[in-house]
Amino acid sequence: MPDLKRCISVVVLTYNRKTEVCHTLRRMLALPQAVDIIVVDNASTDGTRDLISSEFPQVRFVCLPRNVGAAARNVGVQMANTPYIAFCDDDSWWAAGSLERAVHILDAHPRVAALCARILLGPQETEDPVCQVLANSPLPSAGLPGRALLGFIACATVVRRAAYLQAGGYEQRFFVGGEEELLSIDLVSNGWSVVYAPELTIHHHPSPQRDNPGRQKIVLRNTLWVSWLRLPFASALRQTWATCRSARDIRTLAAALLEALRELPWVWRERRVISHQVHQMYRVLRD
Structure with a gap:
């Protein structure tokens, strides 16, 4: 042991x-x-x-x-x-x-x-x-x-x-x-x-102290960031559209998009496109 x-x-x-x-x-x-x-x-x-x-x-x-x-x-x-x-x-x-x-x-x-x-x-x-x-x-x-x-x-x-x-x-x-x-x-x-x-x-044992509306905005924003930080251009566009369509509330989506856009300079500085192999793994899971 x-x-x-x-x-x-x-x-x-x-x-x-x-x-x-x-x-x-x-x-x-x-x-x-x-x-x-x-x-x-x-x-x-x-x-x-x-x-x-x-x-x-x-x-x-x-x-x-x-x-x-x-x-x-x-x-x-x-x-x-x-x-x-x-x-x-x-x-x-x-x-x-x-x-x-x-x-x-x-x-x-x-x-x-x-x-x-x-x-x-x-x-x-x-x-x-x-x-x-x-x-x-x-x-x-x-x-x-x-x-x-x-x-x-x-x-x-x-x-x-x-x-x-x-x-x-x-x-x-x-x-x-x-x-x-x-x-x-x-x-x-x-x-x-x-x-x-x-x-x-x-x-x-999930705590009842949770900010569900705020968390949904953050999840949407982070998904958008991941798309543009790591995915090839065409794939990032497709994932952005899919993320927007998945939003349950238009106001939450608007807030997420605004926050994502505010950090666009950082996203472009840190953008590192994943390899073809890892992208294929990503596509298999998304599909």
């Missing part, structure tokens, strides 16, 4: 959910093998810092000066001293045995950058419908420990630290909402694989 302290760290992202994050930490600290836990707080104002400092002194804690969304995970990865990082949010936690299995898989498959786990939702422990989508991925998967992916669920993924840092981690402009797509495309473009590993399990 691997010494988890030397192999894997857990990075927990939180923002103004002190009750939920404490529940998650109790679950993680109750695992059979101890791991290094790093909590990255996105500038919470609800007393999260004081509560964690007093109740969980064994946990490494950093409070950022402002909320940077998903990019706060980058800070946790940089703080870690292990080759592998398991992510969870303040409303999700890893099942016993999953981190050990993740270490075994990544040790045995040195070109795999990320493993996406099976997600069980809420007290009923029902499987998240997205798991079936991941399990049915049509991408070529020969030689991999599971189905190949071109995406993952941020709060249910174990990554290889070196691959994550090479890809640059999460883009701060994306905040939270579909932020995984750009990172997963960049990982695969760098020659790594992303894999669905249903033998890993994470429990997710």
Whole structure:
């Protein structure tokens, strides 16, 4: 059995959910093998810092000066001293045995950058419908420990630290909402694989503290950005049209388009068109 302290760290992202994050930490600290836990707080104002400092002194804690969304995970990865990082949010936690299995898989498959786990939702422990989508991925998967992916669920993924840092981690402009797509495309473009590993399990009890209208705008905006940051011109046009058609509300779409256009100079500076091989993977999934 691997010494988890030397192999894997857990990075927990939180923002103004002190009750939920404490529940998650109790679950993680109750695992059979101890791991290094790093909590990255996105500038919470609800007393999260004081509560964690007093109740969980064994946990490494950093409070950022402002909320940077998903990019706060980058800070946790940089703080870690292990080759592998398991992510969870303040409303999700890893099942016993999953981190050990993740270490075994990544040790045995040195070109795999990320493993996406099976997600069980809420007290009923029902499987998240997205798991079936991941399990049915049509991408070529020969030689991999599971189905190949071109995406993952941020709060249910174990990554290889070196691959994550090479890809640059999460883009701060994306905040939270579909932020995984750009990172997963960049990982695969760098020659790594992303894999669905249903033998890993994470429990997710979604917090009621969610801004659903705001999140939809961010998801639309980020999808538009990914199209123009990485896709060939014709494909980016097609995906832009598809994204606009998928919008549920014209006002949300208008706000997303406006935000996307404001950062157009940045998009053109950072535009790196993916290879034909990765583009084919993208097209297979979109089709």
